[in-house]
Amino acid sequence: MRMLAGLFANAKVWFSRTRLVFQQIHFLGNYSLVIMIVSAAFIGAVLGLQAFYTLSRVGSESMVGLLVALSLVRELAPVVVAILFAGRAGTSMTAEIGLxxxxxxxxxxxxMGVDPINRVFAPRFWAAGFVVPMLTGLFALVGVYGGYVVAVWWLGVDDGAFWSMMNDGVSVREDIVNGLIKSVVFGLAVSFLAVYEGAQAHPTPEGVAQATTRTVVKSALLVLGLDFILTALMFS
Structure with a gap:
């Protein structure tokens, strides 16, 4: 808890160590783009397939776009991005700090009188809190287009019906904003775990390896638990 309080107390790194924060944003975000885009395209395509085959039983194929969009912006985009981020960037942060x-x-x-929290931990923590929502928005966008390609180009769903049902059924405040709030919470939670495990790692190769493993496992469980709590609060 003391480290978490110190990280929030050092939110000023956005101004005092701007260069370090943007270096971390580039490292954490830019190098995570490929896995996020590829994953989003395939997940959106699978959602399009599953939604079409399910809705076709009741003659509601036109609602494929709505189902794909809501599934992504409410749940899948924030959760999947956070878990992939933990596996790609969280382990990197843990290993770097552990080494x-x-x-x-x-x-x-x-x-030398330099605070490691201010110099090392806080820039990574706050950069992740900024990067994860950006990746979540990109993930949802690519996923929707992946579902569009499968549903419209392959399965023959009407183009206008796909977009109109989605536009009418997706609320900016209740769906998109709540999804982004989730992503901010997940990003800060995953980055805190990554930083904490790196700082607590035993100073041996085995200790660093175990710390990176703990980061992935704990992050996945924490994200899923937080997702249930936030969903219950937001959509009850």
Missing amino acids: MKAGEQLSAMEM
Whole structure:
């Protein structure tokens, strides 16, 4: 809890260490784009298939776009992005900080009067909180187009019906904004776990490896648990 309080207290790194924050935004976000885009395209395509085959039983194929969009913006985009982010960027943060601890770089900073939380931890923590919502929005957008390609181009759903049902049924405040709020919470939670596990890792190769594994496992469980709580609060 003390580390978490210190990270929130160092929100000023956006202004005092702007260069470091943007370096982390580039590292965490830019190098996660490929896996996010590819995953979103296939998940959207699968949603389009499943929605079409399910809705065709009741003659409601025109609602494929609505079902795909709601599934993505409410649940799948925030959750899948957070879990993929934990596997791609969270493990990287944990390993990097763990190796810095093993090499006594963090101890050297403290001896020189440099706060590791302000210099190392906070830029990564806040950069992840910014990157994950951006990736979530991109994921939802690509996923919708993946569902569109399958539903309209392959299965023959009417183009106008696909978009009109989606536009009428998706609420900006209740669906899109709530999905982005989820993504901010997930991003901060995953980045905190990654930073914490790296700082607590034993300064050995085995210790760093175990810390990266714990980051993925704990992040996945935490994201799923938080998703249930936030969904119950937002859509009850």
